[in-house]
Amino acid sequence: MTHVRLNNVNVSLPIYDSHALRLIRLPSFSDVRVGSDTASRTKGVIVIHALKNLSFDLAEGDRVCLIGHNGAGKTTLLRLVAGIYPSTTGTVDVKGSAFSLIGGSMALNNDATGYENIRLIANLYNWPRDQYRSLVQDIEEFTELGVYLSLPTRIYSAGMQARLSFALATAQNPDILLIDEGIGAGDAHFQEKARARVQRFVSRARILLLASHSKELCRSMCSKALVLSKGECVFFGGFDEGFDVYAGLG
Amino acid sequence: MVDTVPQQVSEPRPIALALRRAQTNLWNGLNWAWLDTVCQYRRSRIGPLWETINVLVMLIGLSVVSAAVFGSSVSDIIAYVGLGIIIWSAISALVIEGGGTFVRNATYVSNSTLDLELYVARSVFKIMITFGHHVIIYLIGIVFALVPLSWTSLLAIPGIILLFVNGFWVVTVLGFICARFRDVELIVRNLMQLAFFVTPLFWNYRQIASNRQFLVEYNVLFYFIEIIRSPLLGEVPPLSHYLTVAGVTVVGYGLAYHVYRRMSRHLAFFV
Numbered sequence: 202m203t204h205v206r207l208n209n210v211n212v213s214l215p216i217y218d219s220h221a222l223r224l225i226r227l228p229s230f231s232d233v234r235v236g237s238d239t240a241s242r243t244k245g246v247i248v249i250h251a252l253k254n255l256s257f258d259l260a261e262g263d264r265v266c267l268i269g270h271n272g273a274g275k276t277t278l279l280r281l282v283a284g285i286y287p288s289t290t291g292t293v294d295v296k297g298s299a300f301s302l303i304g305g306s307m308a309l310n311n312d313a314t315g316y317e318n319i320r321l322i323a324n325l326y327n328w329p330r331d332q333y334r335s336l337v338q339d340i341e342e343f344t345e346l347g348v349y350l351s352l353p354t355r356i357y358s359a360g361m362q363a364r365l366s367f368a369l370a371t372a373q374n375p376d377i378l379l380i381d382e383g384i385g386a387g388d389a390h391f392q393e394k395a396r397a398r399v400q401r402f403v404s405r406a407r408i409l410l411l412a413s414h415s416k417e418l419c420r421s422m423c424s425k426a427l428v429l430s431k432g433e434c435v436f437f438g439g440f441d442e443g444f445d446v447y448a449g450l451g
Numbered sequence: 452m453v454d455t456v457p458q459q460v461s462e463p464r465p466i467a468l469a470l471r472r473a474q475t476n477l478w479n480g481l482n483w484a485w486l487d488t489v490c491q492y493r494r495s496r497i498g499p500l501w502e503t504i505n506v507l508v509m510l511i512g513l514s515v516v517s518a519a520v521f522g523s524s525v526s527d528i529i530a531y532v533g534l535g536i537i538i539w540s541a542i543s544a545l546v547i548e549g550g551g552t553f554v555r556n557a558t559y560v561s562n563s564t565l566d567l568e569l570y571v572a573r574s575v576f577k578i579m580i581t582f583g584h585h586v587i588i589y590l591i592g593i594v595f596a597l598v599p600l601s602w603t604s605l606l607a608i609p610g611i612i613l614l615f616v617n618g619f620w621v622v623t624v625l626g627f628i629c630a631r632f633r634d635v636e637l638i639v640r641n642l643m644q645l646a647f648f649v650t651p652l653f654w655n656y657r658q659i660a661s662n663r664q665f666l667v668e669y670n671v672l673f674y675f676i677e678i679i680r681s682p683l684l685g686e687v688p689p690l691s692h693y694l695t696v697a698g699v700t701v702v703g704y705g706l707a708y709h710v711y712r713r714m715s716r717h718l719a720f721f722v
Contacts, residue, residue, distance in 0.1 A: 215720050217631065280719065283564050287716045303562040312490035324482045325565060327475060353493075 203297035203376040203408055205259040205282055210291035212252040212274075212281055212432075239431065251277040253432045255291070259410075264403050266419035266440070267412040268447045269429035275412035278429070279303055279379040282410060297376025297408070300326075304381065307366040315350030315357075315365060322369045340368045343394065364391055371398050377408045396421040416444060473568065480572020487573070488580050502540070503584045510536040510588070513653040521658065528655075530598045533588065534680045535652035541582040541614065542672060543643050548574055549622035550629035550636040557722035567715055571626060575618045589683075599685045606682035613696050614675055620700075620707035627714045630721040646672060671699055 240249050252274045259265060267275040280286040281293060283301040309318050319340060323333055341350065344364045346357075354362060370378065378399075399422045403409055413419050419426070419440070426443020428436040428450070436446040492498035510533040517532055518525045553560055556570045592598035629636040649670060656667045667673050674695045681688045714721075 215717075217721060280561070285561060285564065285719045299564055301562060301564055304558060307563075310486060310490060312493055313486055317486060317489075321483060321486055324479050325569065327479075 203261050204294070205257075205296075205377065205408060205410075206292075206294040207255050207257055207281075208292045208294075210252060210255045210281065210288045210293055211250070212277055212286055213248045213289045214251050214277070214286075216247045216249060251432050252281065255434050257427065257434065257437050259408050261408065262403065263425060264399075264409040264423040265411070265425045265427050266423040266443075267410060267427050267429060268414070268419065268443065270450065273429040274432040275429055276303060276381050277432075279381055279410060279412060282377065283379055295377070299377040299379060300370055300373070300375035301379040302366060302370040302381065303379065307369055309354050309362060309366065311355035312353050314353055315344075315346060318354055318365070319350075319369065326373060328373055336372050340365075340372055343368045343398065360388055360391065367395055367398075371402055374402060374405065374407070377410070378402065380409070380411045380413075382413055392418065392421070419444075472566065476566050476568040477572050480569050481576045483569070483573045484576035484580055487577050499581045499584050500587075502581055503587060506537055506540050506585055507588050517653040521654070526597060530592060530684060531655065531680070532653050533592060534598070534683050535650075535676055537582075537585045537588060538614070538676050538679050539647065539650070539652055540585065541578060541618075542675065543647070544578045544581065545575070545618045545621050546625065546643055547636075547640055548578060549618070549625040550639055552622050552626035553630040553718060553722050554626075560722050561719045567711075567718060568623075571619060571622045574622050574626075575615060578618065579615055598683065601685050603682050603685050603687055606687060607679045610675075610678035610682065610688075613678065613693075613700065617675070617696075617700055617703055620703040623707040624703070624710050627710050627718065627721075630718060631714065646670075650676065652676070671695070674699075 240247055242248065255278070267278060269275055277286060279301060280303065281288060282295055283299045283303075284295065285301070307322070310321060313321065316337075319337055322328075323336070328336060341347075344350070344361075346361060346364065349357065349361065350365075354365065357365070367380075370380070399409060403422075409422065411419060411422055424440055425438065426436070426440050426447075427434060428443050428446050430450055435450070436443055488499060495501065497504075510529070513536060514525050514529040514532045518528055521528070552570050552574045553567070556573075559565060560567070560570070589598065593600055625635075625639065629639070649666060650672050651667055656664075656673070659666065674692045678688045678692050678696060
């Protein structure tokens with residue numbers, strides 16, 4: 202059984218870029234209002250409280266969109282679930298293999314061709330060897346990149362890169378898929394295909410967490426909404442209500 | 452898919468699973484390093500061979516200077532100096548590039564669920580592949596009979612293996628520390644420059660005064676160089692050299708384990 206359970210989770214991000222990172226201390230960030238509820242100073246390191254008192258349960262088949270203003274903690278939450286960030290306090294119980302599609306997580310090598318990148322990802326994520334051919338075929342069909350797959354990915358447009366990344370991320374059916382914005386770059390046709398692919402993915406009773414600002418995208422892929430505001434969960438439940446709450450945040 | 456569930460630190464992990472994980476990461480790291488090399492060839496005509504040319508120019512230059520300073524002929528010392536410089540190129544790459552391992556892979560470290568060992572393997576294997584290119588210089592040396600060739604030469608192979616086995620812990624430790632304390636990378640760079648002069652590369656350790664021998668004896672890098680260089684020059688290295696290297700290996704891996712335990716959870720915050 203796949204699940205994601207968070208209980209009273211707090212995540213504080215230390216900002217080592219301040220003088221704490223340097224052996225030679227230089228004044229920096231002196232204008233940060235420490236002691237506010239967003240930032241504080243522990244042992245000389247400025248800490249951002251990115252997620253506060255977060256508790257929720259996700260079970261198989263949950264398709265949740267994360268909504269909230271910029272800096273509300275959406276990506277941090279995705280990273281927490283992926284196991285990239287540790288929780289400062291509270292318990293994170295994630296069962297199942299997680300795959301994150303956040304920023305540069307797809308490791309697209311710019312000088313390598315599309316096919317070489319597929320081969321690399323297949324290696325890094327240990328795709329079963331006997332399925333490799335069919336997975337590549339699947340990616341070829343989904344991305345419709347044709348001859349571009351034989352060219353270096355550095356020449357791809359943002360939308361084309363998004364297609365390839367998304368195809369790679371969903372090729373292997375992880376138990377938990379974490380997506381951050383990225384796929385918004387695709388055109389309408391791609392969005393439609395991506396939706397169908399996610400439907401297929403979630404129909405196998407997996408968990409999807411999608412952080413996005415696009416209501417249409419969220420609607421097409423998700424059934425629930427989790428609204429974050431300043432690191433706190435202000436709403437978790439039905440999709441439409443969630444967007445109402447989000448609109449009310451102003 | 453690999454199981455990417457964050458594991459509890461206290462949870463005992465079966466050794467078999469850990470070994471499998473290590474094996475997968477090594478293999479994947481090698482594949483990645485290979486792709487890196489392919490890409491390097493793609494962008495420049497001779498790719499990593501530029502580094503080989505760098506090493507070649509360096510070793511010829513230093514041989515000439517060294518021959519002039521110590522009053523011997525270039526052909527007598529070029530094997531000693533040359534092999535030293537080639538081995539040094541691998542050591543300094545491990546130390547200097549090792550420090551940047553996680554920082555260079557920052558986007559992956561902070562966004563993907565891949566194991567951290569993978570980035571270490573990628574760095575070490577990339578350096579190993581580049582080092583493999585330098586073998587050309589050695590072969591040229593043999594063709595021109597500047598380097599002696601005997602069965603003893605084969606003893607260099609365990610030496611090279613030992614060097615790169617140590618590479619993994621060096622890259623791990625420096626990767627973490629340099630990610631957390633950015634100044635360390637610059638300090639390490641400086642120290643490596645000093646180490647280049649202190650380590651017997653372009654001067655022979657047999658020529659220095661006996662009351663200054665400690666300069667060589669307490670230099671760990673010397674032993675790593677000797678277990679590769681002296682077999683290639685036709686001498687069997689003393690057992691004590693191997694024991695020293697083995698000791699360093701054990702201590703190094705202990706250190707790497709400790710650093711990994713302490714810092715791996717927070718790496719995404721550092722990079």
